[in-house]
Amino acid sequence: MPRKGKKSFQVNEKQLGYLMVLPAILIILAVIIWPIGQSMYNSLFDYRLNDPERSQTMLSSEVDLERYIDNHFFLEGTLEDVLETAEGEPWQEEAESAIGGISEYHEQLRNEDEVAERYETVEEMVNSFEVVADQDLKYASIDSDLSESYEEALLNAQDLMNEQAVDADEEDESLFMDASSQIGAVDRALLSSNFIGLSHYTNYFQDSRMWQSLANTFIFTGISVALELFLGLMIALVIHRAFIGRGVVRAAVLIPWAIPTAVSAMMWRYLLDGQSGVIAHYLEQLNLIGDSSTMLSTAIGGMSSVILADVWKTTPYMALLILAGLQTINYGLYEAAEVDGANKLQRFFFITIPMLKSTILVALLFRTLDAFRVFDLIYVLTGGGPANATEVISVYAYTTLFSQQNFGGGSALSVIVFLCIALISIIFIKLIGSDLFEGKTGNS
Amino acid sequence: MNKKAGLGFYIFLGIFVFVIMFPFIWVFLTSLKPLDEIYYSFAWFTTDPSLNSYVSALTTRPLMTYMANSIIVSSLTTIIAIAVASMAAYALTRLPIKFKGTILGLVLASAMFPPIAIISPIFNLINDLGLRNSYPGLIIPYMTISMPLAVWILSTFFKKIPFELEESAKLDGASPFQTYRKIIFPLAAPGIFTTAILVFIAAWNEYLFALTINTQDSARTIPVGISMYQSQYTVPWGDITAATVIVTIPIVVLVLIFQRRIVAGLTSGSVKE
Structure with a gap:
């Protein structure tokens, strides 16, 4: 039975009742029900805090922009040096196609929706040595096929560098080894989905x-x-x-x-x-x-x-x-x-x-x-x-x-x-x- | 209350109380022994009592900091939980709202949750909020244990207050909120106080969240702090027993003063009256 109050703004018993239960219910939802749902969700992923490639749950492929931008910057320079060294060598063509592939995929990556949105912001932060703490800014999801072919191209180039390093003189060897490790670092910024379904349970x-x-x-x-x-x-x-x-x-x-x-x-x-x-x-x-x-x-x-x-x-x-x-x-x-x-x-x-x-x-x-x-x-x-x-x-x-x-x-x-x-x-x-x-x- | 208590009964009672208290008695006696006696003798009383273990317990680890942290975290948890839960319990027992059964079911289910099932998302949440090693970093997860407990016990107490009082307040023109504040709350005060003690003890004793979230020594609470006295190679029993005595004192005082209330609170949910 709603009571008619003197003031125009007055809640009746029922409304007051809901209002009084609400805070308790919200707290219970926030600190108990939501976390248990989250635990169930997390259990479907190969999710490990101590492994940067799996330190979050990813339904699709993602790129760790902070890591990617930081390492790609060095890689670009190194690869140019590699191209110069390769000039006139028998493996020049191979090097050009491998390195060209990398820059092509890099451009494609930059055109991905979420990457395009965040790239410059993150780049600025990386250049001024800021840590990107905001997870939504740091990680951008990308097309899984692109991520896969990009990783393949990177691995190809890495193999080539490792091969060349074997017979090279000391100076070139260190250049090739640098290139190889930088390619590896860029590769590690490309994260493939760690969704594994019920594998943990089985x-x-x-x-x-x-x-x-x-x-x-x-x-x-x-x-x-x-x-x-x-x-x-x-x-x-x-x-x-x-x-x-x-x-x-x-x-x-x-x-x-x-x-x-x-x-x-x-x-x-x-x-x-x-x-x-x-x-x-x-x-x-x-x-x-x-x-x-x-x-x-x-x-x-x-x-x-x-x-x-x-x-x-x-x-x-x-x-x-x-x-x-x-x-x-x-x-x-x-x-x-x-x-x-x-x-x-x-x-x-x-x-x-x-x-x-x-x-x-x-x-x-x-x-x-x-x-x-x-x-x-x-x-x-x-x-x-x-x-x-x-x-x-x-x-x-x-x-x-x-x-x-x-x-x-x-x-x-x-x-x-x-x-x-x-x-x-x-x-x-x-x-x-x-x-x-x-x-x-x-x-x- | 039918049977007379004879001599045999008191002997049984004496043995019963002694068995329960024995660990405390022994720990207390150990805390007064000099170090070499702790490790090599099982004599009950030392001939050479000393307070060295107490001094060592207080200086090797910040026991008083643990104590202060525990008091602050448990008190704030209790205040917040009681404020929110008393409103909810009032609405659930005395106002004409729907879904009462569903809501109480949710509360009861929440009370049954294993903390381990929510620890990792809570850990991530507190970490992302930058609240690790702070008081709110423990108070937020402590809502998981205190809120369902408080709503559950308070509902029992609120239910016992006669409905006629509310009716007459209503007739006198009091709004529902006024009725709650002026009539119900004062009448329910003993029940609220009892619930507060139980919530306080529950927060005081919590271990898992405190262990994972507050890992800095300066932010640790008593249960975790006590378990840190051991090192990899030695277990300093003198320090541990002395520290145990010190941290048990507040609880003993609380129990001695409020034992009737605690029993009333513990049994309120399980016994039909």
């Missing part, structure tokens, strides 16, 4: 390291979440009563949850260290492990370590959520069941568990997703080692992205993480049903 589906890291992720998630749920439920059932010192227990439970995972991972690295780690030391004394270095230097030890650290950090949180769920159960139900002759076990399975179902599922959903996305715990505690035994998919994706600077492959891996997460969420949300939204959308 490669990773045959990559044992990918399967290993995916398996590690599932093992870590499955075992740690199961342990957390079991221990959390037990603890919640025990402390669900009146006692003195609730505040102390609550604080003790919250602190591990609240400290940064990286800090707790660092603490566990110390506690489990083969030489100075007190927990590793006690485990050895109790004969639970053969040697105190087992925890961080063997495959099983490493996986146990990360699971132990995760269980320590999040079981209390799980217990807290379940405890809150327990507190909402009407005590009358238990009394009624007792009157009807239900024993303790029956009361647990037929009252407690069904009443806790939605609490447990929601807690499980968020814990499973958190465990599946795990990065900092493993990156800091074991670094994925020993020998990749604890490398989860997020760590593998991170290494590919930022250590190898392979943004195409790394994006493909991160999209795989995303798809797994989406699948897990859908399964859980199907199980939970509409409860997740209950009490949020108002009267609707």
